[in-house]
Amino acid sequence: MCSFSFPKFLSTYSLNMDCDIIIFSLFLVAASGQRLQQDQITKTKSEKNSVSFSCKVTGVCWGNTVHWYQKVEGKPITRILYNVLNSNSFTRDTTHPQAAYFSAVGKSDSSELKIPSVKNSNSATYYCACWDSSTVRLQFGSGTTLYVTDNTVQKPKVTVYSASNPESNVNTLLCLARDMFPDLVRISWKIEDANGGRMEVPKAEGEQLVQRKEGQTTSMIIIDKEKTYRNKYICSVGHEWDVQHFDIPKATEDTPTTKSTPTCPFKNDTQEPLTLQFTEDSFQSTCSLYLASVVYTVMILKSMVYCCGLSLLLHHRILGRGPST
Template identity: 25%
Template sequence: MLLLQVLIVTSTWSYGYSQITLLQTPLSVTRPVSKSARMSCKISGFDFNSNYIHWYRQSPGAAPERILYVRLASVTMDTGFDSKRFEAVNDDSTSTSNLRVHQLTREDAATYYCAAWDTSSGIKYFGTGTKLVVSDIQAKFDSTKIQVLPPSTEQDGKVSYMCLIQDFYPNVIKVTWEVDKKNVEENAVHEEIWDPDTNQQLYSMSSWLTVDKNSNKNYRCKYQHESKEGSRPIESPDTSVVSQTTESCINKPENGTTLSTDITDSFMHRTAYLIYIVLLLKSTTYYVIVLFFIYRMQSPIKHRGKKP
């Protein structure tokens, strides 16, 4: 696993005056058994037609294994993979390699990586990865279940905003913070994705952004999921929770009615603050435990050399 992480780091590399990049889309693909899945890898920074493009599969708990490699219209399959099920097609006009997996089985559930073999330097560059989820559950993302809460506490001249995202599937999501379309990830902390213990297998997560209390910038929580992507501004503490999304991800019902009610919004707001408090208590508990162990470790040192 460590080896793969090292290889992925080389997905962007300065080579001469160009930068080799391999960008895979989408983040995840969710399909049921016996259906087909498609993923793409856009490559820039080197001669797409003169180099080999590889596709790898990494199953959970296993090492990456190469499926095939392609150059121009020639595809070479590795041993153990069926050419009828795994198909690679390169689009020279967009410098994009497309992988299709047909007749899906449960064993196909894995993370797939594209790789570019630069023959001039002898270096292989890996893409960002696409997770294939083989499930009867359809991908879901409810933009009305997103909240970016205003800060409620202040410490050392800093305040923290929380972006709470609930009820999405699968558990593959990318969340970032930005201001004026610029990334501010250096001040962000992302909590682990958690399962709310429901039969629907829906996931939730939270992300925190810590900034100076006097900052008047308009921070936004940006999200990217298989089903939807967009961003959400910080909600005003003087108004009720209102579902807001960017124009690219607004869903309007055909009958013209709104998707949320005051009751739903009020419940979501209370739930978000409850989670906010729980996370703060958890952090405080960890702090107390660490102080306790530090005290226990220092006590023998203080008594060292004293007679019983």
């Protein structure tokens, strides 16, 4: 179990939550983009080098305090220390086995966690958090993952392309990042209007899907075809190497859409332009297979949950009867 305490004004209460619930809520808050901003997706360092993690605070934290947590793979999330903003004051958590390795510095609107000499055991994901003074909830940032290795950072190779069906009213825009190290990227979609202004694509405007597997991340967004005629869409790929922006060519009403042979915006190792052959039939087949797999997986999970619940009920019912005489 993971145990967290409320701020002092609610010191008569305590909050005990299962670790899995904490991690789930952590990612939920990170996805909503509330209050705490950790722009660094990953950090790659070799042993004995120093490293720091930054966290920008856009709201008001209770007690003007930012907490730092560590999540090692396969272990529960644990607090390292807490830091008072706009000061060098920090207090280590005595229950954390590595707390002595860390320090923190607070600025007026940000906190920075530091490790002066990293060790392999420091490989983990680091989250900043603070108590929301209005909702009395512990809000988390999106986290920064530290890789302790001698490997060098490799720039992602990115492919972007658009596909549509003449009989459909939507266009599908895809952005694929691969062959990078670390293999964590953050893909976002932006829209550019006729005046050159850019903004994030509203979630209500298009259905967005992200698929991750070892070594690559694919993001797909489905947009109303009329909007692709009026606006230009941009795929932004954030990585430790840098942030790259790739324009999706604006669709035109007389553009043939039965077949598409888009070109990738990068070159391969031979320095020859790389062309990706792509047809609507193959795309629809892949999507159908993927969606069918997702539905089938969800059905299996629901059946497993139902069976486990039924088994627990039967078990408690048998125990409630007591021994027969």
